[in-house]
Amino acid sequence: MNTILIVDDEAHIRMLIQQTLEELEDEGVELLTASNGEEALAALQSAKPNLVFLDVMMPKVSGFDVCQRAKRDLGLSSTYIVLLTAKGQEFDRQKGYDSGADLYMTKPFDPDALLAKAREVLGI
Amino acid sequence: MAAARLGQIIGPKGAATRLVQDLADALHTPIVIEDAAGRLLHGDRTEPNVLRHPITSGGSDVGWVTGPDRVRPLAALVEHLLAREVERRALGTEVLQLYREINLIYSFSEKLAALLDLEGVARLTIQEARHLIDATDGAVLLLDEDTGALATIAGFGDSLPHLTGFTRGVGIIGSIAASGVAEIVNDAENDPRRIKDGTGVRALLCAPMKVGERAIGIIALGNTTRAAYTAAELKLLNTLALQSATAIENARLFERTIHAALERERLLAANKVVEVARAKLEREFELAATIQADLFPATLPALDGYDLAARNRPARQCGGDYYDALPIAAVAESTRVLLCVADVSGKGMPAALLMSHMQATLRALVGRTESLPLLASQASDLLYASTAPNRYVTAAFLDLEPASGRSRFVSAGHVDGLVAGADGSMMRLTSTGAPLGLLPPGLPYDETPFTIEPGDCVLLYSDGVVDAQNAAGEEFGDERLLAHVRASFDQPAAVIVERVIAEIDRFAGDTPQFDDITMLALRRSMT
Numbered sequence: 001m002n003t004i005l006i007v008d009d010e011a012h013i014r015m016l017i018q019q020t021l022e023e024l025e026d027e028g029v030e031l032l033t034a035s036n037g038e039e040a041l042a043a044l045q046s047a048k049p050n051l052v053f054l055d056v057m058m059p060k061v062s063g064f065d066v067c068q069r070a071k072r073d074l075g076l077s078s079t080y081i082v083l084l085t086a087k088g089q090e091f092d093r094q095k096g097y098d099s100g101a102d103l104y105m106t107k108p109f110d111p112d113a114l115l116a117k118a119r120e121v122l123g124i
Numbered sequence: 125m126a127a128a129r130l131g132q133i134i135g136p137k138g139a140a141t142r143l144v145q146d147l148a149d150a151l152h153t154p155i156v157i158e159d160a161a162g163r164l165l166h167g168d169r170t171e172p173n174v175l176r177h178p179i180t181s182g183g184s185d186v187g188w189v190t191g192p193d194r195v196r197p198l199a200a201l202v203e204h205l206l207a208r209e210v211e212r213r214a215l216g217t218e219v220l221q222l223y224r225e226i227n228l229i230y231s232f233s234e235k236l237a238a239l240l241d242l243e244g245v246a247r248l249t250i251q252e253a254r255h256l257i258d259a260t261d262g263a264v265l266l267l268d269e270d271t272g273a274l275a276t277i278a279g280f281g282d283s284l285p286h287l288t289g290f291t292r293g294v295g296i297i298g299s300i301a302a303s304g305v306a307e308i309v310n311d312a313e314n315d316p317r318r319i320k321d322g323t324g325v326r327a328l329l330c331a332p333m334k335v336g337e338r339a340i341g342i343i344a345l346g347n348t349t350r351a352a353y354t355a356a357e358l359k360l361l362n363t364l365a366l367q368s369a370t371a372i373e374n375a376r377l378f379e380r381t382i383h384a385a386l387e388r389e390r391l392l393a394a395n396k397v398v399e400v401a402r403a404k405l406e407r408e409f410e411l412a413a414t415i416q417a418d419l420f421p422a423t424l425p426a427l428d429g430y431d432l433a434a435r436n437r438p439a440r441q442c443g444g445d446y447y448d449a450l451p452i453a454a455v456a457e458s459t460r461v462l463l464c465v466a467d468v469s470g471k472g473m474p475a476a477l478l479m480s481h482m483q484a485t486l487r488a489l490v491g492r493t494e495s496l497p498l499l500a501s502q503a504s505d506l507l508y509a510s511t512a513p514n515r516y517v518t519a520a521f522l523d524l525e526p527a528s529g530r531s532r533f534v535s536a537g538h539v540d541g542l543v544a545g546a547d548g549s550m551m552r553l554t555s556t557g558a559p560l561g562l563l564p565p566g567l568p569y570d571e572t573p574f575t576i577e578p579g580d581c582v583l584l585y586s587d588g589v590v591d592a593q594n595a596a597g598e599e600f601g602d603e604r605l606l607a608h609v610r611a612s613f614d615q616p617a618a619v620i621v622e623r624v625i626a627e628i629d630r631f632a633g634d635t636p637q638f639d640d641i642t643m644l645a646l647r648r649s650m651t
Contacts, residue, residue: 012219015216015219016219016220016223018216019213019216019217019219019220020220022213022216025132108223108226108227108230109227110224110227110228110231111220111223111224111227112224
């Protein structure tokens with residue numbers, strides 16, 4: 001079963017991504033959410049999702065840290081991680097690469113592009 | 125979809141799964157919940173003849189609660205939970221749609237910022253509008269603020285972009301351009317303002333593109349299949365129209381700036397060409413001035429008992445004044461000399477050319493005519509034959525026999541000459557005939573005979589001397605001329621000439637020299 005993890009400290013963004021990907025649920029994809037880095041790490045460890053939409057700017061554990069720990073410490077090298085950063089926000093591209101992310105998308109995101117990416121990664 | 129929702133509420137991870145189990149325990153009865161397709165969502169299938177209570181959503185059965193009659197309220201509870209879930213999802217869909225719009229507007233702004241051409245902005249606008257709002261036709265029309273005409277610069281579809289002839293206030297689109305208020309026209313075919321029939325457009329959405337209070341164009345979307353647009357869609361189009369209007373204004377400004385820069389460059393290039401031509405002309409003028417200067421006598425003849433000086437100062441590089449002093453060879457028994465001061469009509473290069481003509485004519489004729497009036501007459505005929513009717517020369521001729529001082533004077537329409545007598549007297553040498561080359565051949569010239577007594581000073585000059593003006597518009601005049609000549613009466617002729625010219629300059633002050641100045645002074649010694 002395909003699983004997508006949505007991580008963002010802002011509830012409305014989580015909801016929007018969920019809503020965007022909702023139609024995938026009908027195709028058997030499970031959508032999980034986490035509202036901070038720690039929850040995200042727990043969900044990564046237990047559910048081992050295929051795809052993660054991961055916000056960068058979060059209190060305590062940032063998206064960079066989550067990504068790095070998932071890829072390096074949790075051995076989730078096959079988990080596709082999309083970093084989401086707000087447009088206009090200072091974004092350390094090198095840090096993003098170093099953390100092992102597979103893709104960067106900016107917010108406000110294009111819902112159609114996000115859904116298409118999910119379909120592409122999951123192969124559905 | 126609702127069936128899937130049911131699975132999410134009651135399924136293994138469903139929010140209500142635990143609640144249902146608690147209720148089953150409380151009611152001491154097994155509860156079975158299955159969806160419309162017969163998939164088991166909760167409990168275990170038991171004996172077949174128990175009651176099935178339908179769960180309905182949106183008017184159709186989406187599942188069943190199976191159990192004794194007392195579990196019937198559970199079906200109602202699940203229905204309620206399902207309705208809430210459906211509502212939540214509907215809200216979510218709406219929010220997502222709004223988010224999608226925000227994102228598109230955001231990216232529209234970004235794309236607009238990168239465009240600097242009018243057509244590009246219009247194309248992007250109509251493309252984005254089409255992406256956001258369901259339409260079969262669309263057009264961006266720009267308003268010509270002078271004529272009020274609306275011209276389509278971008279569009280799509282078979283009908284709308286091909287319509288022409290809209291002007292401010294005429295037709296549905298023209299009316300909206302005039303009112304400046306966005307509008308939904310859901311019965312376009314029957315709208316009283318319409319000027320086009322059979323367009324097939326049923327519903328129309330029009331938003332003015334405004335910069336401040338000024339409408340600079342219209343975005344129109346039309347639909348040939350759909351009958352109605354909504355207020356939300358109008359609001360969206362209005363937002364696009366506003367952003368687009370600003371971008372179009374910027375593009376226009378940019379175009380104007382570019383145009384102005386190109387025009388400036390073109391003018392600079394043209395200026396350079398003119399400058400090169402001017403420099404060339406300048407060089408030619410300088411050359412002409414040099415050539416002309418050579419036409420004046422290099423030295424004046426030395427006359428025993430006389431002191432002769434002359435000076436010419438043109439107002440421009442080349443002048444139309446001329447003076448000469450030529451021995452008259454034909455009369456060999458006594459040495460006589462012809463003095464001449466002439467002034468050619470016009471100024472600059474044409475005058476200079478005529479002056480050279482005059483010089484050649486005079487030098488050819490001198491000594492070959494019986495008298496001074498005849499010389500003047502022949503010179504006039506020759507000039508008349510070879511110049512345009514409006515070209516002529518005024519000239520003063522003095523035929524002097526130095527030994528006796530006997531002189532004959534002929535003036536062809538020239539400004540008066542003066543004879544300042546040693547005794548303090550003054551005689552004017554006035555005109556004795558018409559200017560040379562002005563009138564048809566055969567003109568008679570009179571001559572004025574007089575004698576230059578010892579100490580007398582004869583002044584021949586061009587009108588540039590007496591007509592010289594100061595800032596107040598006063599003329600130098602012959603009174604001043606005479607006064608200055610008298611003041612330097614004991615000086616050599618050359619000094620008199622230089623002083624008079626210096627006095628003219630002092631008199632004129634900052635007023636630029638308007639006319640050529642030529643002056644010739646002849647003084648007979650006292651002894």
